[in-house]
Amino acid sequence: KEVSIPDIFDGIISKNTAALSKGITLVESSQKKHSQKAQQLIEKCLPFANNSTRIGVTGVPGVGKSTFIEALGNLLIKKGKRVAVLAVDPSSTISGGSILGDKTRMESLVRSKGAFIRPSPSGSSLGGVAQKTRESIILCEAAGYDVIIIETVGVGQSETAVHSMVDFFLLLKLAGAGDELQGIKRGIIEMADAIVINKADGDNLKRAREARNQFKKALHLYPIAESSWSPEVLTCSALKNTGIEEIWELILKYLEISSKNGYFEQNRIRQNKFWLLQTIEEELKSSFYNHPEIKKSLSDQIKAVQQHKITPFAAASYLLDQHKSLK
Ligand code: GDP
Structure with missing residues (x-):
């Protein structure tokens, strides 16, 4: 059945979630005939986009991401906001399945009229998955969502990808057994606008507060970010x-400061440039690696390299030349 872009667009603009879902499915499709239509749709939506607050949430599995997003989402709904939740799940590139996409999650938020929850797209590369989510943000914004929360698991490069598509990046942590900074990647702390110690309840409350103090001390050692915002620990x-309301207030404070000093706008412009370059990279890579001829010669060349019949550089050069001649 032919998909009608004007129909989907009209649906999105009139806040019809079925149309939004259809649009995102189109964006996520890996079929060539869909990608052209998806681009048309995104272009139509673009003038209506760019008007939400984009929040990234990361943390290891079990830290409480979905519980947290549900709590924050419900709070925002109560405040009259419309909330979309998207995800970038790097595991979908490995297993084809998604840890984050589990349907039973965020049950109360799912039922909320002002909420839209979409599991992670799947894909063969993290870059591809992240790109689809980035494009879906545009559709969600055109559909009038005020806050877009993007969830990712604390694995590999997915945090960097999500950081580059959000205004505010929130790292969820648990109170550990003392040395709070152990096992936390430096780069992630540098990306975080807030570190939130979750599960600060019951017997865990005291430890959570101690963890908070440790993180606060540790953050002092980091240079002040370009945004001139010093990340807070809650x-x-x-x-x-x-503690959920306090987190939202912190985000509002960040938005105010970063809008005033121009960082907010500047950051989004920089993110757009980054995504332009990323998209080119992804396209080049996928046109290369997915070409049937290249696939075949690539495995031949790998064999030849392994048997020391050719150097890796000569093999690469041969393959790239072959790719050029194929187009
Ligand atoms: P995710 O894997 O990061 O999405 O984590 P989930 O949100 O699925 O939570 C993992 C487990 O921790 C679930 O059993 C939750 O009920 C529990 N959990 C989440 N947040 C809290 C919290 O604030 N306090 C306590 N005690 N448990 C929590």
């Missing part, structure tokens, strides 16, 4: 719904 209980 505690919350996503389960008991405490």
Whole structure:
């Protein structure tokens, strides 16, 4: 059945979630005939986009991301906002399945009229998955969502990808057994606008507060970010719904400061440039690696390299020349 872009667009603009879902499915499709239509749709939506607050949420599995997003989402809905939740799940590139996409998650938020929840797209590369999510943000914004929360698991490069598509990046942590900074990647702390120690409830409350102090001390050692914002450390209980309002207030404070000093706008412009370059890279890579002829010669060349019959550089050069001649 032919998909009608004007129909989907009209649906999106009139806040019809079925149309939005259809649009995102189109964006996520890996079929060539869909990608052209998806681009048309995105272009139509673009003038209506760019008007939401984009928040990234990351943390290891089990830290409470979905519980937290549900708590924050419900709070925002109560405040009259419309909330979309998207995800970038790097595991979908490995297993084809998605840890984050589990349907039973965020049950109360799912039922909320003002909420739209979409599991991670799947894809053969993280770059591809992230690009689809980036494009879906545009559709969600055109559909009038005020806040877009993008969830990712604390694995590999996915945090960097999500950081580059959001205004505010929030790292969820648990109170550990003392040395709070152990096992946390330096680069992630540098990306975080807030570190939130979750599960600050019951017996865990004291440890969560101690963890908070340790993180605060540690953050002092980092140079002041370009945004001139110093990341804050908060505690919350996503389960008991405490500390969530404070986190939203912190985000609002960030938005105010970064809008005033121009960083907000500047950051989005820089992100757009980054995505332009990323998209080119992804396209070049996929046109190369997915070409049937290249696939065949690539495995031949790998064999030849392994048997020391050719150097890796000569093999690469041969393949790239072959790719050029194929187009
Ligand atoms: P995710 O894998 O990061 O999305 O984590 P989930 O949101 O699925 O939470 C993992 C487990 O931790 C679930 O059993 C939650 O009920 C529990 N959990 C999440 N937030 C809290 C919290 O604030 N306090 C407590 N005690 N448990 C929590």
